[in-house]
Amino acid sequence: MNPxxxxxxxxxxxxxxRNTRHSAGHTLLDALTPLLLTKLPPVYKTWASPSLMNASGQKLIRELESFKRTNTTALTLVILHDELEKPIGKVVVKRGGPEKASLRGHNGLKDIFKWLEKKKLYQQGNNPLLSVLRIGVGIGRPDSRSPEDVANYVLSKMDGGELDAVKRAAVSVVDILAEEIGGK
Structure with a gap:
């Protein structure tokens, strides 16, 4: 594997x-950052979207393009996000875009792939210089399937046990990232 x-x-x-289930990707990044400093060579950049999730694609792509200009090596865009339906803290890894594995109605991911395709950075996975690795962390699901109940659930703050489970997921994620860069 090339680095x-x-x-x-x-x-x-x-x-x-910020501390809701829908922001589990941010919580995961916060827990992951100190591990990256000690476990990975400095061949990465971290970035937390300052936008509402459903409108994060444009700013993410702007930052990605700026980062690409300073790097000539092959690049992997790693997207850390919440994963509804999976047990709290369970890590789910998917490579590529919707042509490889469903986005499962995740509006944040849909917006990112819309902008990746618009900027011609990702076209059905045919760019060998940019791959995409989606890392979801489970947030569970309410018993009800009603859209209003699901929205209330994902926008509710995580309790202490849920926060701890998401933070613990960082240990396995750092191993996944080490393998991705060829550093393992």
């Missing part, structure tokens, strides 16, 4: 929604 550089981006929501 790769990583652009590790978390998506979620800012402000009062």
């Amino acid at each position: 790769r550089t990583l652009f590790i981006a978390s998506i979620g929501n800012p402000g009062r929604y």
Whole structure:
């Protein structure tokens, strides 16, 4: 495997929604950052989206393009996000875009892939210089399937046990990233 550089981006929501289940990607990045410093060579950049999740694509792509200009090696865009339906803290890894594995209605991921395709950075996975690694962390699911109940659930703050489970997931994620860069 050729060495790769990583652009590790978390998506979620800012402000009062920062510690909600929908912002589990940000929580994961916060826990992951100190591990990266000690476990990986410095061939990565981290970035937390400052936008609402459903509108994070444009700013993410702007940051990715800026980072690409300073790197000539193959690049992996790593997207850290919440994963509804999976047990709290469970890590789910998917490579590529919707042509490889469903985005499962995740509006943040949909927005990112819309912008990747618009900027011609990702076209059905045919760019060997940019690969995409989606790393979701489970947030569970409410018993009800009603859209209103699901929205209330994902926008509710995580309790202490949920926060700890998401933070513990960082240990396995750092191993996944080490393998991606060829550093393992």
